[in-house]
Amino acid sequence: MTSQALSGTTAVVTGASRGFGRGIAVALAQAGARVVGVARARDRLAELRDQLGGSFTPVTADAADPVAAGHILDEYRPRTLVLNAGASPLSRPVHRQTWQTFSRNWDVDVQHVFGWTREALLMPLEPGSTVIAMSSGAALRGSPLSGGYAGAKATIRFIAAYAAAESEREKLGITFMSVLPQLTPATGLGATASAAYAARQGVDIATYLQGLGPELTPEQAGAAIVDLTTGPGRDQGAYLLTAAGLSPVQS
Ligand SMILES: NC(=O)c1ccc[n+]([C@@H]2O[C@H](COP(=O)([O-])OP(=O)(O)OC[C@H]3O[C@@H](n4cnc5c(N)ncnc54)[C@H](OP(=O)(O)O)[C@@H]3O)[C@@H](O)[C@H]2O)c1
Numbered sequence: 001m002t003s004q005a006l007s008g009t010t011a012v013v014t015g016a017s018r019g020f021g022r023g024i025a026v027a028l029a030q031a032g033a034r035v036v037g038v039a040r041a042r043d044r045l046a047e048l049r050d051q052l053g054g055s056f057t058p059v060t061a062d063a064a065d066p067v068a069a070g071h072i073l074d075e076y077r078p079r080t081l082v083l084n085a086g087a088s089p090l091s092r093p094v095h096r097q098t099w100q101t102f103s104r105n106w107d108v109d110v111q112h113v114f115g116w117t118r119e120a121l122l123m124p125l126e127p128g129s130t131v132i133a134m135s136s137g138a139a140l141r142g143s144p145l146s147g148g149y150a151g152a153k154a155t156i157r158f159i160a161a162y163a164a165a166e167s168e169r170e171k172l173g174i175t176f177m178s179v180l181p182q183l184t185p186a187t188g189l190g191a192t193a194s195a196a197y198a199a200r201q202g203v204d205i206a207t208y209l210q211g212l213g214p215e216l217t218p219e220q221a222g223a224a225i226v227d228l229t230t231g232p233g234r235d236q237g238a239y240l241l242t243a244a245g246l247s248p249v250q251s
Contacts, residue, residue, distance in 0.1 A: 005230040007032030012078040014063040015085030017044035019187030023218025024225045029055045031226045066115040073119050080229050083113045083133040088189040089146040091196030097147045105152035113156045117163045127173025133160045135178040145196045181241040184216040214243035
């Protein structure tokens, strides 16, 4: 990949105000893309605009709002669409959840991936476009302290796979993939979850994190998304993401 591999293209990143999404927005801008960052926190998006300058366009919106998805895709018609926005689940065991807390990641994460994916297929985006949805390693293992999080993230992986099949069937030339990052304390969501799972195991956070291995950073997440968008041979549909990089999910 050259450093300007995405020069002249537009990328839309949901959940760009912090965490992985911010790292992804920065990496895509560094690869030459004009980046449109979507999130609710106007001040954080403004900070990112100060950092990235004119290559970054902040859009304050709820990514789960289908009207926002339609407006943003109509206006920017991105070559790269990263569906990263996600709610931080309430860290409690299943019987201490209510249906409303249990289903939060369905209302936000799944609803947003469903809505934007649907728009991308119906529009459709230009042939050669890439849509990457953020699932989670929890989709493979469960998330006993995070309500419906793991099931929601598994469904996101399914939606990306269904969309890939529809793109193939209709010869749209749009690549749909999902990424399953490992748990990391380097973001707000991951720090809260790490603390809860450490407490449940009765160990301190440092001990718990040691068991997870090297820490995945937002910068590494950004590099991985650029790699998926521009690198050759990335045709597997779903990838695990750790500090060691991307690896195809087996079945
Ligand atoms: N960190 C981990 O360990 C980990 C592991 C596996 C998967 N993931 C997934 O990776 C993605 C990013 O997580 P993160 O760890 O970077 O979390 P984070 O630091 O909490 O950031 C979440 C981002 O999503 C945005 N967001 C949340 N609800 C939104 C909404 N309704 N509309 C628009 N934006 C919304 C937030 O922006 P505003 O609050 O400004 O709207 C923020 O930019 C999530 O989908 C998460 O499930 C994370």
